[in-house]
Amino acid sequence: MVNPNVQGKKYPETSPYLVGREKIREFANAVFSTNPVNLDVFAAQAAGYTDLVAPPTFAVVIQERSLHSVLADPEADIDFSRVVHGDQRFIANRAIVAGDELTSVLTVASVKSLGAHSMITFNTEIFDTNKELVSTAISTLVVRGGE
Amino acid sequence: MDILSLEVGQEIGSRTFSFTRDSLVKYAGASGDFNPIHYRDDFAKSVGLDGVLAHGMLTMGSAVQVAVDWIGDSGKVIDYGVRFTKPVFVPADSGAQVIVTGKIGAIDLENKTVRVDLTASCLDIAVLGKAQAVVKF
Numbered sequence: 213m214v215n216p217n218v219q220g221k222k223y224p225e226t227s228p229y230l231v232g233r234e235k236i237r238e239f240a241n242a243v244f245s246t247n248p249v250n251l252d253v254f255a256a257q258a259a260g261y262t263d264l265v266a267p268p269t270f271a272v273v274i275q276e277r278s279l280h281s282v283l284a285d286p287e288a289d290i291d292f293s294r295v296v297h298g299d300q301r302f303i304a305n306r307a308i309v310a311g312d313e314l315t316s317v318l319t320v321a322s323v324k325s326l327g328a329h330s331m332i333t334f335n336t337e338i339f340d341t342n343k344e345l346v347s348t349a350i351s352t353l354v355v356r357g358g359e
Numbered sequence: 360m361d362i363l364s365l366e367v368g369q370e371i372g373s374r375t376f377s378f379t380r381d382s383l384v385k386y387a388g389a390s391g392d393f394n395p396i397h398y399r400d401d402f403a404k405s406v407g408l409d410g411v412l413a414h415g416m417l418t419m420g421s422a423v424q425v426a427v428d429w430i431g432d433s434g435k436v437i438d439y440g441v442r443f444t445k446p447v448f449v450p451a452d453s454g455a456q457v458i459v460t461g462k463i464g465a466i467d468l469e470n471k472t473v474r475v476d477l478t479a480s481c482l483d484i485a486v487l488g489k490a491q492a493v494v495k496f
Contacts, residue, residue, distance in 0.1 A: 235389075242389035242419030246377055247433045259432055268427070268436040268492070269420040276391045286410075292394075293406050297415040301440030307433070 216323045218288045220317035223281045223318045228341070229274055236264045243267055256293035256309070262288055263310035271273025271302050275336045275349040278318035282334065288320075290332070290355055296332060305345050306330045314318040321350070360430075362471060371429040371461045371475060376421045377411050378447065386417040398446070399441040400451070418457060418479060418486055425461040425477040426475040426492040435495045438440045440486035447481045457481050458482060471496040 238253050240250035249265040257266050307350035308314070321333040324359070336349040383397045392414055395402040403411050419441045427433045449455045457479055464476035478492040 238385075239389040239420075242382070242386040243417065243424065243432065244374075245424055245427065247424070247427050247431070249432050249434060259434070261434060265432075267414060267420060267433050267435045268423050268439050272416050272420075273391055296454045299440065299442040299445050300416065300419060302438070 213289070213325065213358065214277055214306060214332050215287055215289050217238070217323075218320045218332075219287070221288075223278065224275050226274075226303075226316045227282070228315050229315045231266060231270075231279065231308055231310055231312040231314065233264050235267040235273075236266050236270065237301075239270050239273070241267065242343075247280045255257050261307065261309050261312075266310075268302060268304070268306040270308055271336075271338055271347045271349045272300075272316055272317050274328045274338050274347075275318075278316045278336045279351075282318060282320070288332075290353075294356040295358065296354045298354045299359050300352075303348045305347060308338075308346060312346070314338050314346060326354075330355040330357070336351065360496075362466065362468065362473065363402050365463055365466055365473060367396050367463050367466060369463045371463060372425050373458070374421075374425050374428070376413075376459065377454055378410070378417065378449050378457060380449060380451050382417065382454075383411065383413055383449060386414055387409040390414065390416060392416065408446075410448050410450065413449050413457075414446060415441075415443040415446075418447055419490075420473045421457065422459045422477050422490055423429065423492050424480045425459050426478060426494060429475070430494050431462065434457075436496050438493035439491070441477075441490040443486070444485045444488040445481075445484050455481050457486065461492075
């Protein structure tokens, strides 16, 4: 069972992640994007962006880095081999573009138990170097209880 | 495209995604999610699964492409959420086909946004629930 006392716990800001063009292209190809703003710098600039635009779910890369600190936290007591992804949402204040340097702060929004299972919801706020909020990733993990 | 020309219920497009083990390895590398349930049958079985399954985030990231293709600019997707209702098993030999369709769920003329409702299925079973992408006009 996930420790309910971690509800409200805020984890330290992650180190900056530099969004690279080739990482955006790699991610775009992996999710079958053919959208030129993800792949072609000139197309992205013609559409008004400074550089390649990351696909809508790219923020998961940043969220993943934040999640590591929770999964490694003995207080939270999450058995990763029993984790199933329940739901996921991304709210964008602006698009992530190549050249962005992003940090994130993860907060445990809620811990609920559902029979033998636990459901833990995280909010990951993603900021640029100006400390402006770029995107919020909200993720619920279901941790299956033991037999 | 003029927001005034759109209607709720209107279909905006459809795509079929072929997930193979190669797709899963590519997505693992691109996303940094190296959970072995997405590439090792022996490991998947050891944790009680029938076999290797696709990353939920691969299904989510692919499904939204139907909305992106329609609007033409991925940066216009300002809010996107899904529930993962069923796993997509990806056999090593045959792979899996995920069929995604999108239609207009709501139109907000004041904020100039359109909600696209997506359905995603594999072997006729819905694999995403409440998959909604809000697009800025």
